[in-house]
Each structure stands twice: as structure tokens, then as C-alpha cells.
Amino acid sequence: xxxxxxxxxxxxxxxxxxxxxxxxxxxxxxxxxxxxxxxxxxxxxxxxxxxxxxxxxxxxxxxxxxxxxxxxxxxxxxxxxxxxxxxxxxxxxxxxxxxxxxxxxxxxxxxxxxxxxxxxxxxxxxxxxxxxxxxxxxxxxxxxxxxxxxxxxxxxxxxxxxxxxxxxxxxxxxxxxxxxxxxxxxxxxxxxxxxxxxxxxxxxxxxxxxxxxxxxxxxxxxxxxxxxxxxxxxxxxxxxxxxxxxxxxxxxxxxxx
Numbered sequence: 001x002x003x004x005x006x007x008x009x010x011x012x013x014x015x016x017x018x019x020x021x022x023x024x025x026x027x028x029x030x031x032x033x034x035x036x037x038x039x040x041x042x043x044x045x046x047x048x049x050x051x052x053x054x055x056x057x058x059x060x061x062x063x064x065x066x067x068x069x070x071x072x073x074x075x076x077x078x079x080x081x082x083x084x085x086x087x088x089x090x091x092x093x094x095x096x097x098x099x100x101x102x103x104x105x106x107x108x109x110x111x112x113x114x115x116x117x118x119x120x121x122x123x124x125x126x127x128x129x130x131x132x133x134x135x136x137x138x139x140x141x142x143x144x145x146x147x148x149x150x151x152x153x154x155x156x157x158x159x160x161x162x163x164x165x166x167x168x169x170x171x172x173x174x175x176x177x178x179x180x181x182x183x184x185x186x187x188x189x190x191x192x193x194x195x196x197x198x199x200x201x202x203x204x205x206x207x208x209x210x211x212x213x214x215x216x217x218x219x220x221x222x223x224x225x226x227x228x229x230x231x232x233x234x235x236x237x238x239x240x241x242x243x244x245x246x247x248x249x250x251x252x253x254x255x256x257x
């Protein structure tokens with residue numbers, strides 16, 4: 001019974017993986033449409049008077065919408081060779097005993113590929129982008145004319161955060177999908193940068209001064225929530241990235257010795 005369930009789960013994950021790969025262009029188009037409409041709605045319902053210069057108002061939202069799509073397309077080009085890219089010279093994942101294989105041997109292994117539990121990680125990275133964008137749209141209104149310095153700093157920091165990490169997580173998504181050898185360390189680097197960004201944002205806004213207590217509490221709650229989500233992702237997925245036979249066969253071309 002367990003074997004039958006495992007086969008069914010594997011078949012479902014393979015179907016989801018195939019859909020992600022074959023419909024990536026449609027996913028990007030859907031993102032552009034939905035994120036664009038949501039951004040336009042956010043500007044329309046802004047409680048503040050926005051500057052007459054439409055460019056300054058629209059630019060953060062254009063970056064929010066376009067950066068993940070552009071990063072996805074760029075990553076598809078960068079990683080067009082996928083697993084044909086060379087293995088890194090220095091092996092950082094030293095846990096366990098492993099036997100190195102060449103690329104052709106790895107591709108013949110039954111666990112080679114990004115199906116199985118890896119599909120959950122792929123979907124999680126991709127969903128991080130709209131979730132982060134939605135939090136930004138809800139929490140950060142368009143920058144009003146004559147905004148206080150603390151709000152201008154907060155607006156810049158949060159816009160930079162959502163644009164940068166929306167792009168980085170989609171680059172990592174494509175790297176995983178295309179079985180790029182550098183994917184595991186790329187994702188870990190993004191996690192570390194994500195944690196650092198929350199601390200930098202808190203420091204920047206606090207140092208400007210004049211932050212209303214209610215805003216300070218809301219900001220603290222948002223940033224601590226981002227830190228917790230990132231730490232939970234690391235706790236769940238880092239052991240898998242280090243020890244999973246599938247990950248090691250697919251990205252590091254090695255099997256347990």
C-alpha cells in the first residue's frame with residue numbers, strides 16, 4: 001500500500017513539474033496581468049495625495065511587476081545549459097559519505113531530476129513572489145508628495161526588498177528547474193541575504209527617527225514575520241538540500257558511498 005501511494009505521489013509531482021516547465025511563459029504572463037491590475041488598484045485607492053508626476057508614483061509598481069518576470073526570462077537564458085554547467089570546484093556540502101559520478105551516470109539514476117519533494121520546494125519559491133508582493137501592496141501605499149523622511153526611507157527599503165527578492169527567488173526557481181549545479185548554494189545565499197535585509201530595513205528606518213509608535217509596531221511585526229518565515233524555510237529545507245539523495249544526484253552528481 002505504501003509503495004502504491006509513493007508511486008501515485010511521484011506521478012502527481014511529475015505532472016506538476018511538467019506543467020511548471022511547459023507553462024512557464026503562461027505563468028509569467030498571468031503574473032504580469034494580475035500584479036499589474038493589483039498595482040493599478042493600489043494606486044487608485046491610495047489614501048494620500050500622490051504627486052502629479054505619474055512616473056514617480058508608478059515606478060515602484062512597475063519594478064514590482066516587471067522585475068520577477070524579467071529575472072525569470074534572464075535566468076532561462078543564463079541557465080539554458082542547465083545541468084551541463086560545470087560542478088563547482090569547492091564542495092561546501094561535506095555531510096555524509098558520497099561517491100562522485102559523471103553527468104551521464106547521474107542522469108541514468110532513478111532519483112535524478114526535480115520531481116518528488118523537490119516540486120514542493122519549487123512551488124514554495126515561486127509562491128514567495130506573489131505573497132511578498134501582496135504584503136507590500138497591502139502595507140505600503142504610494143509615496144505621497146512631501147512625505148516624512150521616515151516614510152520615504154521605509155518606502156524605499158520595502159520597495160527594494162520586494163523587487164530584489166522577487167527577482168532572486170525566481171532566479172533560484174529557474175536554476176532548480178533547470179538542474180543547475182549551483183542551485184543549492186544559490187538558495188542558501190538568498191536566504192541569508194533575506195535575513196540580512198530585514199535587519200537592514202529595521203536599522204535604516206529606526207535611525208531616521210520620527211517613526212510613529214503604531215507604525216513602528218506594525219513594521220516590527222512585518223519584519224519579524226519575514227525573519228520567521230525565512231528561518232522556517234531554512235529549517236525545513238536546508239537538511240533536505242544537504243542530505244537528500246535526489247538533490248545530491250541531481251545537483252552534485254554523487255550518491256551515498
